[in-house]
Every structure is written in C-alpha cells, then in structure tokens.
Amino acid sequence: MAMRAEYAGSRPLRGARVSGSLHMTVQTAVLIETLTALGASVRWASCNIFSTQDHAAAAVVVGPHGTPEEPRGVPVFAWKGESLEEYWWCTRQALTWPEGGPQLIVDDGGDATLLVHLGVEYEKAGAVPDPATAGSEEEAVILRLLAGTLREQPRLWTTVARDVIGVSEETTTGVHRLYERERDGTLLFPAINVNDSVTKSKFDNRYGVRHSLVDGINRGTDVLIGGKVAVVCGYGDVGKGCAEALRGQGAKVTVTEVDPICALQAAMDGYPVATLEDMLPTADIVITATGNRDIVRVEHMAAMKHLAIVGNIGHFDNEIDMAGLAGFPGIRRVNIKPQVDQWTFPDGHAVLVLSEGRLLNLGNATGHPSFVMSNSFANQVIAQLELFTRAEEYPVGVHRLPKRLDEKVARLHLSALGARLTKLTKRQADYIGVPVEGPYKPDHYRY
Numbered sequence: 001m002a003m004r005a006e007y008a009g010s011r012p013l014r015g016a017r018v019s020g021s022l023h024m025t026v027q028t029a030v031l032i033e034t035l036t037a038l039g040a041s042v043r044w045a046s047c048n049i050f051s052t053q054d055h056a057a058a059a060v061v062v063g064p065h066g067t068p069e070e071p072r073g074v075p076v077f078a079w080k081g082e083s084l085e086e087y088w089w090c091t092r093q094a095l096t097w098p099e100g101g102p103q104l105i106v107d108d109g110g111d112a113t114l115l116v117h118l119g120v121e122y123e124k125a126g127a128v129p130d131p132a133t134a135g136s137e138e139e140a141v142i143l144r145l146l147a148g149t150l151r152e153q154p155r156l157w158t159t160v161a162r163d164v165i166g167v168s169e170e171t172t173t174g175v176h177r178l179y180e181r182e183r184d185g186t187l188l189f190p191a192i193n194v195n196d197s198v199t200k201s202k203f204d205n206r207y208g209v210r211h212s213l214v215d216g217i218n219r220g221t222d223v224l225i226g227g228k229v230a231v232v233c234g235y236g237d238v239g240k241g242c243a244e245a246l247r248g249q250g251a252k253v254t255v256t257e258v259d260p261i262c263a264l265q266a267a268m269d270g271y272p273v274a275t276l277e278d279m280l281p282t283a284d285i286v287i288t289a290t291g292n293r294d295i296v297r298v299e300h301m302a303a304m305k306h307l308a309i310v311g312n313i314g315h316f317d318n319e320i321d322m323a324g325l326a327g328f329p330g331i332r333r334v335n336i337k338p339q340v341d342q343w344t345f346p347d348g349h350a351v352l353v354l355s356e357g358r359l360l361n362l363g364n365a366t367g368h369p370s371f372v373m374s375n376s377f378a379n380q381v382i383a384q385l386e387l388f389t390r391a392e393e394y395p396v397g398v399h400r401l402p403k404r405l406d407e408k409v410a411r412l413h414l415s416a417l418g419a420r421l422t423k424l425t426k427r428q429a430d431y432i433g434v435p436v437e438g439p440y441k442p443d444h445y446r447y
C-alpha cells in the first residue's frame with residue numbers, strides 16, 4: 001500500500017507488459033493489483049499445479065470494476081489442481097502477448113524463464129524437441145509443448161524473448177537456476193535475485209514457513225503434533241522455520257543436514273542432528289526443505305513407521321521420490337481427500353503423503369500470510385521498477401537489490417508491528433562508519 005501511495009501519481013510502470021509465474025494466491029492478487037496500479041499490463045500463471053486459490057484467480061480476472069459476466073481485470077491462467085499439460089499451457093499463455101512477449105517477468109522457481117530459454121535454444125539450433133529423450137514425465141510435457149510451438153509458430157520464443165528487459169526471481173531454487181545460466185553463459189536477459197534480499201529470504205522463507213508448514217499439516221491431517229517425532233531435512237532458512245514451528249507445537253524435532261555450518265547451527269539451537277536413516281524407525285513426520293533432489297527415497301518410505309506423514313516444503317516435487325513410490329511393487333494408493341494420499345506397502349504399513357510431494361504449505365493450505373508476503377512482494381515491486389526504469393544499471397547477469405532498498409522494505413513494515421526505531425546520532429554513525437540514514441551494514445553481513 002505504501003508503494004502504491006508513493007507511485008500513484010507517477011505510475012512508473014506505465015506501458016510495461018509484465019508476465020508472472022508465481023503462486024496465484026490472495027497475496028499475489030494484491031501484488032498484481034499493485035503492478036497494475038503502477039501502470040503495468042499484466043498476465044499471470046501459477047508456478048505450481050496445486051497452489052492457486054481459485055477465488056483469488058477469479059477476483060483478479062473480474063477486476064475491481066468488472067463483473068463475472070463482464071470481466072475487466074487481468075488475464076490469469078491458473079486453477080487449483082492443474083495437470084502438468086495444463087500447467088505448462090498456462091505458463092505459455094502468461095508469456096505470450098498479442099504484442100509478442102513480456103518486457104518484465106516475475107518468476108518463482110524459474111519455470112517461466114526456463115520455458116523462454118529452452119524455446120529460444122531449440123529455435124536457434126533448429127532442432128526438434130524429442131519427448132522420448134525426456135528424463136521425467138514433466139520434461140516430456142515441456143518438450144511436447146515446445147515441439148508443438150516450433151511446428152505452429154517457429155519463431156514464437158525468439159519473439160517472446162526479444163522484448164524482455166529482465167526477470168525478478170522469488171525463490172532459492174529459481175535463483176539457483178539463474179546463477180547456473182549466468183555461469184554457463186546462457187542467460188538471455190538480466191535477472192534480479194529477490195530471494196536474497198534480506199527482507200525476503202530471512203523473513204518469508206523462515207517466518208512465513210514457520211506459520212504455513214503447520215497450517216498445511218493441520219489442514220491436511222489434523223494430527224496432534226505435540227509429542228510426535230518430527231524430522232526436518234535441511235536447516236537453511238526454510239528448514240529453520242520448519243524446525244521452530246514443529247518444536248513450538250511440542251514435537252521432538254531432529255534435523256538432517258549436509259552442510260556442517262547449518263548442522264552446527266541446528267545443534268546449537270538444541271536440535272539433535274542425525275541422518276534420515278537413523279530416524280526411520282521413530283519418525284512420525286518427515287519434512288523436506290532442502291531444494292535438493294532424492295531426499296526421501298522409496299526405500300526410506302518402505303522402512304517408515306505405519307502412517308508416518310511425509311511432506312515437502314521445498315520448491316520442486318523431486319525431494320520425495322514419488323515416481324519410485326508409485327512404481328513400488330504391490331503398492332496401493334488411496335486418496336483420502338484432495339492433496340492427501342495414503343500409500344500402503346505390501347507388508348501392510350502405510351505412509352501419508354501430502355500434496356503428491358509438492359510444496360505442502362501451498363498445496364494443503366494457503367501458503368504464507370499476507371504480512372510476510374508484503375515484505376517479499378514489496379521487493380518484487382521494487383525489482384520490477386528497477387528493471388523497467390533503470391535498465392542500464394542491470395546488464396545481463398544476476399543482481400541483488402541495493403541494501404538501502406532492503407532497509408526501506410523493513411522500515412515500511414515496522415510501524416504495523418508497533419516497533420520504534422532508535423535513531424543514530426551523527427557521532428555514533430561516524431564511530432561505526434555508516435551514514436545516519438543507512439545502509440547500516442556491509443553487503444557481506446549475514447543477519
């Protein structure tokens with residue numbers, strides 16, 4: 001709201017075409033409203049097949065001045081429970097404009113960026129994608145889509161990429177993909193890493209998850225968490241939020257880690273650090289939060305306690321081996337309710353898998369609450385403004401927002417929590433070597 005008030009007059013995104021691929025929740029609806037209020041034209045898709053809140057998508061389509069019969073809002077291509085084909089069709093719709101492509105992309109996990117890059121690469125190589133070579137069902141879907149566009153509109157993706165000024169990326173996993181492209185020299189346009197704004201990853205990933213992990217487990221299963229043995233795989237920002245939330249509910253929480261620094265943090269925060277194998281006989285709840293693949297494998301699930309709950313809160317569904325589970329000889333799947341499945345092994349024991357291994361806080365619940373998303377999305381709006389109005393400062397590569405803007409986002413949220421900042425005196429500021437108005441920390445400071 002503060003950003004809308006600041007820019008209501010100047011509408012600095014006037015004329016900008018923005019394509020978004022980010023969970024279509026009520027908070028995202030407000031982000032879309034803000035981008036529109038700043039002058040942008042927007043098209044949107046969700047970045048997960050289960051994360052759309054249909055009422056939010058509908059409200060954005062209808063718009064504040066429209067009716068369901070005469071919608072006047074923003075084109076949204078998203079609904080809860082898309083198939084993979086539908087998901088990638090939606091992503092394509094959000095990226096393709098009557099004018100060609102977007103000028104700006106808001107991405108979460110990098111799927112929109114991936115589709116544009118793959119499309120351009122195939123068009124440049126003059127190669128026809130072959131779904132038979134795909135390593136996964138989802139990859140086959142993407143290759144089929146690209147084979148179709150190459151047949152029907154051979155220059156589609158080159159046209160889409162042509163006007164892109166840049167992308168702002170929301171999450172750890174998407175940022176990881178961007179740095180890989182930068183390293184390999186295959187990045188086509190500038191990118192702003194919103195995730196590593198302090199007011200994003202140290203808040204959304206941690207405090208947002210601290211709220212929405214338990215919300216997802218409760219809505220999915222309604223088991224009493226107190227007294228249960230919980231395992232959190234990964235003790236990064238998201239894992240820290242998970243462990244704290246589960247401990248807050250009275251669970252006995254154990255952490256698994258590969259990084260000795262994060263493992264030591266977990267240990268000093270009072271969590272036993274063990275391997276998943278150590279915990280299989282006792283774990284009641286296993287949560288993956290690594291952004292890495294193959295964390296909970298089918299042999300783990302085969303050795304778990306009866307009715308252990310297995311869920312992922314990392315971005316992609318490859319943290320839990322769902323394909324291995326489905327292919328286990330003699331396994332039986334019973335859908336208990338949407339996004340909750342009981343998988344029974346031939347020996348009679350079962351595991352409960354949330355959201356088919358996709359991020360459970362958005363699949364089984366409604367993701368993070370608005371106040372924390374306001375921090376993340378203020379960074380997104382600032383990133384979009386930076387790319388559109390100061391493009392010369394952001395050459396092709398991956399950039400972070402300047403610290404003064406990070407501090408601005410924090411400052412905007414303080415009064416709502418009743419916080420009062422202490423003001424540095426000039427003498428104090430000189431003593432610690434910072435300007436009175438900030439920024440207060442060097443870039444390498446870790447918070």
Ligand code: NAI
Nearest residue numbers: 171172173234236237238257258259290291292313314315
């Ligand atoms: P991070 O990099 O801070 O933490 C991940 C941790 O997992 C690291 O400490 C790493 O050492 C550890 N790890 C990697 N492989 C492991 C293994 N085999 N076993 C145990 N630990 C392992 O990343 P962050 O920010 O915590 O994000 C994690 C994931 O959550 C990402 O995919 C991110 O995109 C996603 N995310 C999801 C959100 C949601 O609402 N569901 C919100 C924010 C991020």
